[in-house]
Amino acid sequence: METQARFNWRDNFRLGLLAAVVALSLCAIGVVGTFAQRDIIGGVVSLGHVFLFGAALGGGYLAAHRDADGGTGRALLGGAFIGFLSSLPLVVLALVAEPFHLRQFLPNVSPELLEMLTLGQGQMPGLLILVAVVTVLGLVGVGMARLPSHVRRPLLTGLGVVFLIGLLSETIALAWGSHGLGLRIRRFMFASKGLSIPGVLVVFAAATGLNVWWNTQGSRVRQRVAALPPRRQQVLRWGGIALGILILLILPFLLRRYLSEVIVNVGLYILMGLGLNIVVGFAGLLDLGYVAFFAIGAYTMALLTPSEYGVANLSFWTALPFCVLAAVLAGIFLGVPVLRMRGDYLAIVTLGFGEIVRILVLSDFLAPLIGGAQGILKIPNASIGGLEIVHPEHLYYLVLAGCLLAFFVSWRLRDARLGRQWMAMREDEDVAEAMGINLVRTKLLAFAIGAAFSGMSGAIFAAKLSSVFPHSFSLMVSINVLCLIIVGGIGSLPGVVVGALALVGLPELLREFAEYRLLMYGALLILMMLARPEGFWPSEVRKRELHTESAPTGGGSPIGSA
Amino acid sequence: MPMLELQDVHAYYGNIHALKGISLTVEEGEIVTLIGANGAGKTTTLRTISGLLKPRQGKVYLEGEDLDQYKAHEIVYKGVAMVPEGRGIFAKLTVAENLDMGAYSRRDKKGIAEDLERVFELFPRLKERRNQVAGTLSGGEQQMLATARALMARPRLLLMDEPSMGLAPVLVEDVFDRIMEINHEGTTILLVEQNAHMALQVAHRGYVLQTGEIVLGDTADGLRQNPMVQKAYLGME
Numbered sequence: 001m002e003t004q005a006r007f008n009w010r011d012n013f014r015l016g017l018l019a020a021v022v023a024l025s026l027c028a029i030g031v032v033g034t035f036a037q038r039d040i041i042g043g044v045v046s047l048g049h050v051f052l053f054g055a056a057l058g059g060g061y062l063a064a065h066r067d068a069d070g071g072t073g074r075a076l077l078g079g080a081f082i083g084f085l086s087s088l089p090l091v092v093l094a095l096v097a098e099p100f101h102l103r104q105f106l107p108n109v110s111p112e113l114l115e116m117l118t119l120g121q122g123q124m125p126g127l128l129i130l131v132a133v134v135t136v137l138g139l140v141g142v143g144m145a146r147l148p149s150h151v152r153r154p155l156l157t158g159l160g161v162v163f164l165i166g167l168l169s170e171t172i173a174l175a176w177g178s179h180g181l182g183l184r185i186r187r188f189m190f191a192s193k194g195l196s197i198p199g200v201l202v203v204f205a206a207a208t209g210l211n212v213w214w215n216t217q218g219s220r221v222r223q224r225v226a227a228l229p230p231r232r233q234q235v236l237r238w239g240g241i242a243l244g245i246l247i248l249l250i251l252p253f254l255l256r257r258y259l260s261e262v263i264v265n266v267g268l269y270i271l272m273g274l275g276l277n278i279v280v281g282f283a284g285l286l287d288l289g290y291v292a293f294f295a296i297g298a299y300t301m302a303l304l305t306p307s308e309y310g311v312a313n314l315s316f317w318t319a320l321p322f323c324v325l326a327a328v329l330a331g332i333f334l335g336v337p338v339l340r341m342r343g344d345y346l347a348i349v350t351l352g353f354g355e356i357v358r359i360l361v362l363s364d365f366l367a368p369l370i371g372g373a374q375g376i377l378k379i380p381n382a383s384i385g386g387l388e389i390v391h392p393e394h395l396y397y398l399v400l401a402g403c404l405l406a407f408f409v410s411w412r413l414r415d416a417r418l419g420r421q422w423m424a425m426r427e428d429e430d431v432a433e434a435m436g437i438n439l440v441r442t443k444l445l446a447f448a449i450g451a452a453f454s455g456m457s458g459a460i461f462a463a464k465l466s467s468v469f470p471h472s473f474s475l476m477v478s479i480n481v482l483c484l485i486i487v488g489g490i491g492s493l494p495g496v497v498v499g500a501l502a503l504v505g506l507p508e509l510l511r512e513f514a515e516y517r518l519l520m521y522g523a524l525l526i527l528m529m530l531a532r533p534e535g536f537w538p539s540e541v542r543k544r545e546l547h548t549e550s551a552p553t554g555g556g557s558p559i560g561s562a
Numbered sequence: 563m564p565m566l567e568l569q570d571v572h573a574y575y576g577n578i579h580a581l582k583g584i585s586l587t588v589e590e591g592e593i594v595t596l597i598g599a600n601g602a603g604k605t606t607t608l609r610t611i612s613g614l615l616k617p618r619q620g621k622v623y624l625e626g627e628d629l630d631q632y633k634a635h636e637i638v639y640k641g642v643a644m645v646p647e648g649r650g651i652f653a654k655l656t657v658a659e660n661l662d663m664g665a666y667s668r669r670d671k672k673g674i675a676e677d678l679e680r681v682f683e684l685f686p687r688l689k690e691r692r693n694q695v696a697g698t699l700s701g702g703e704q705q706m707l708a709t710a711r712a713l714m715a716r717p718r719l720l721l722m723d724e725p726s727m728g729l730a731p732v733l734v735e736d737v738f739d740r741i742m743e744i745n746h747e748g749t750t751i752l753l754v755e756q757n758a759h760m761a762l763q764v765a766h767r768g769y770v771l772q773t774g775e776i777v778l779g780d781t782a783d784g785l786r787q788n789p790m791v792q793k794a795y796l797g798m799e
Binding site: 417420421423424427428430431432433434435436437438439541544545 | 612614633634635636638639643644646650651652653654655656662663664666667695711715
């Protein structure tokens, strides 16, 4: 009993230290300073604050979470201790920065950052307030962990939604337009930067309310739907799909030009992601040179149309099948030599293949044919019945059509015999062969179909920019596509969409992120592997695989009855 | 004409001469067992028959047809199914999905549904656990699943590699009971076993393999009476 009730100095000290290191390093590398410009709640809280104070909040939460059956008093003490501890290095930083000219070594320790640390209150009172605030945040973290879940969940949802909308307020505010009712709503909800105070209240109330409603009434709604006759359910499902497609169709009118451009980029990555998902997710063949097919599609489009280096005079639409065909042939060309390779070896060879293609298009040797480092200009835009598809709002439909096609093909293939072959091959090549599966054909089909989507994406990309340059086809593209599949959930089709929105769309909207893109990827991937290894929207098989211990899907017992 | 015939088969792993001229026959409706110590070439023989390994010399005939011209996945369509060693199952898929994969080579939906019922009758435990992830089954259940999955291909010849490996003694008896039952329903079986005692109880005939060669071939009873077999494989003095 005695040891039970004792305060765990070591764990709390460790967590406090960890929180301090996180906050301090975020300051030192400039994350806090950079994001201080992006207000979430206009003039009150910026993204920089979130990074600065998030560590103490998280530390308190973790401490209380770990010591779940300890007393509340002890947990609160721990939270305050962690918060206090994590504030000390920040205080030291603020005190020594000027006398020691720290800025010479740490260029990000700017006067703006120091002003942020002292909360604009002058040095001594400001730092005292800082210590108090961070300590209180440690307590709040504990409080969050200790709240009963029916209170905590709506609260966290509300805060999360406020955070997201505040973060993207610049873009969301734009969508309301600049006159009439739209403008009035916009003025009410948003400050010049970030959400306005009334906006925060409205958003928080709506998100919390919806969450509470769903927690209390959601199961009843689901039961009602389940009780409907199957025909009605089917109507409901198709209605949902139709509504989804309708939203997709009118999206450019809601989003306007800039956001349409972002969505077009996301769409090109979704197209590539769906292709790589077949190769990596379905068939289990790790391909790190996937950008090669994107490049081949783009260059084929450039060469077959009347561009600078065009050798044929085809229109976009007639050239498109050839682009896909070229990518398919390249896929088979890559596939044949790696048929007998597995795992790491396959990854290295495909990595080399991607680099070979990039270096080839960059080389002086091929420059007379495909432009070398200068790239190829004057590729004609796609056009329908005389209408040139130049604006992102129109390109959107082109990309949407490609994505829907790829989505449909992937979805049908997954449940077809070929999908089964891929799945069996992924799990165990030898056993798959012993089941009567032709491994050569199955592998080559995976490479070929995966390459086809990427080739299509490349072709649209070329027509969109009306130019291609070798530097668009760097290894980073392959890594991006692979990351978005992993983050979304490997082998899952909606996962590709979620992953592309998160990894391609978000950095596009938050331009400051671009500087820290690799850091964010690294952090996100590590966090994902720790907290949600199956991805945001996992496939059924992955979910089962990673959660067999916690939730056995045993002998047809009703799942989720608890 | 025998169901399966091997004539002077030589097989290699790289430079290692694993099979040094194996000749054997399996008649339709029989259970034939290959017994021998570790590394004698039992598994290699099965891999050669199923086409996963190609003989460098010698022939494998299935009902008089030379199998050399077929690849491993094509031999499945000829009616030869293998239960791999170490229960090669698809660990991440459910029991039902594993069985589904077993019927991969077939397209007759009605026949597949019938056979599913049949294997569930043979292995009721699998029916109980049809939605469970195969990797979480017990060792005995995984062996059942591997066998059931092979049966889903409706094979005429079933190749079984060490079905008793790593199983509790009480389960071993159960597995061999099932093997006899499968045979009674008309499937010819070539059984590779280290557990010579059990294998010779269920088999009609058997061969003894030693370092890549067949040193003895006789009826199961004959082998059981053989002093060399008794000493080396049955642990009797």
